[in-house]
Amino acid sequence: MPIRQTLGKIRLAKLASRCPYRLLGLMLFWHIAGCATQAPPPPAKGGVYHTVKPGETLYRIGRAYDLNYAELARVNRLRDPNQIHVGQKLFIPGAARQLPVEIITPTDSNVTIPSVPKFSDLPDNAIIWPIVGGINSRFGRRGATFHDGIDISAQEGTPIRAIDKGEVIYSDQLRGYGNLVILRHAGGLVSVYAHNQVNLVAAGQVVAQGDTIAKVGSTGRVTGPHLHLEIRKNNVAQDPLLYLPQLCCRESSDIVDAERLITE
Numbered sequence: 014m015p016i017r018q019t020l021g022k023i024r025l026a027k028l029a030s031r032c033p034y035r036l037l038g039l040m041l042f043w044h045i046a047g048c049a050t051q052a053p054p055p056p057a058k059g060g061v062y063h064t065v066k067p068g069e070t071l072y073r074i075g076r077a078y079d080l081n082y083a084e085l086a087r088v089n090r091l092r093d094p095n096q097i098h099v100g101q102k103l104f105i106p107g108a109a110r111q112l113p114v115e116i117i118t119p120t121d122s123n124v125t126i127p128s129v130p131k132f133s134d135l136p137d138n139a140i141i142w143p144i145v146g147g148i149n150s151r152f153g154r155r156g157a158t159f160h161d162g163i164d165i166s167a168q169e170g171t172p173i174r175a176i177d178k179g180e181v182i183y184s185d186q187l188r189g190y191g192n193l194v195i196l197r198h199a200g201g202l203v204s205v206y207a208h209n210q211v212n213l214v215a216a217g218q219v220v221a222q223g224d225t226i227a228k229v230g231s232t233g234r235v236t237g238p239h240l241h242l243e244i245r246k247n248n249v250a251q252d253p254l255l256y257l258p259q260l261c262c263r264e265s266s267d268i269v270d271a272e273r274l275i276t277e
């Protein structure tokens with residue numbers, strides 16, 4: 014037996030003979046310390062592990078899964094909620110599958126008066142309106158929350174067209190959004206179509222401008238059928254009205270007024 018190990022055994026034997034309770038306490042401490050360094054065991058009830066990606070914070074991850082960040086910190090035994098790192102696995106209680114946090118929680122635009130996009134920010138070819146309808150709710154602060162897009166009213170089942178050519182990066186249900194389609198376009202532009210009656214495209218599919226991608230519905234948190242449309246530039250929500258061609262879709266009241274003018 015190596016000398017160091019032999020000496021250790023002798024010391025432990027001496028300690029045990031002189032003060033057995035102190036040795037017991039020491040062993041108990043080792044046991045507890047050993048447990049604390051292990052990863053949290055997967056809880057028996059439902060949930061998934063989320064792998065932290067660049068740009069994600071515990072707050073944004075919580076928002077995506079509809080959980081308080083403090084609760085996430087508690088479940089995952091994080092002493093400092095600010096100290097999560099890329100690649101870390103976090104347990105998300107109650108979740109059925111891993112969600113794209115970056116897509117669900119766009120970086121806050123913090124714009125009260127949105128700035129007009131630079132010419133270079135606009136897509137090469139003009140984008141088109143996904144549906145024709147009145148604007149029920151505009152982009153911007155809505156009470157204590159921020160409305161990341163515009164709501165365009167239309168009848169249930171109205172075809173929704175892609176505002177530009179692009180790739181489908183999400184087509185599924187999402188809490189609050191109902192049936193949701195997200196398209197990625199050139200130049201860091203992303204368009205989001207929510208509350209759909211049905212999605213007609215699948216993730217990975219490439220679509221052309223004007224392709225029907227979904228139908229207007231009232232799934233998710235809504236009071237009636239409409240399309241919630243978001244346009245994001247580098248994952249920051251922008252006012253869609255600054256990107257969409259003007260004079261196409263006006264406020265419902267404007268359209269009524271225009272019709273009256275024409276018929277009168």
Ligand SMILES: [Zn+2]
Binds near residue numbers: 150160163164240241
């Ligand atoms: Zn909306």
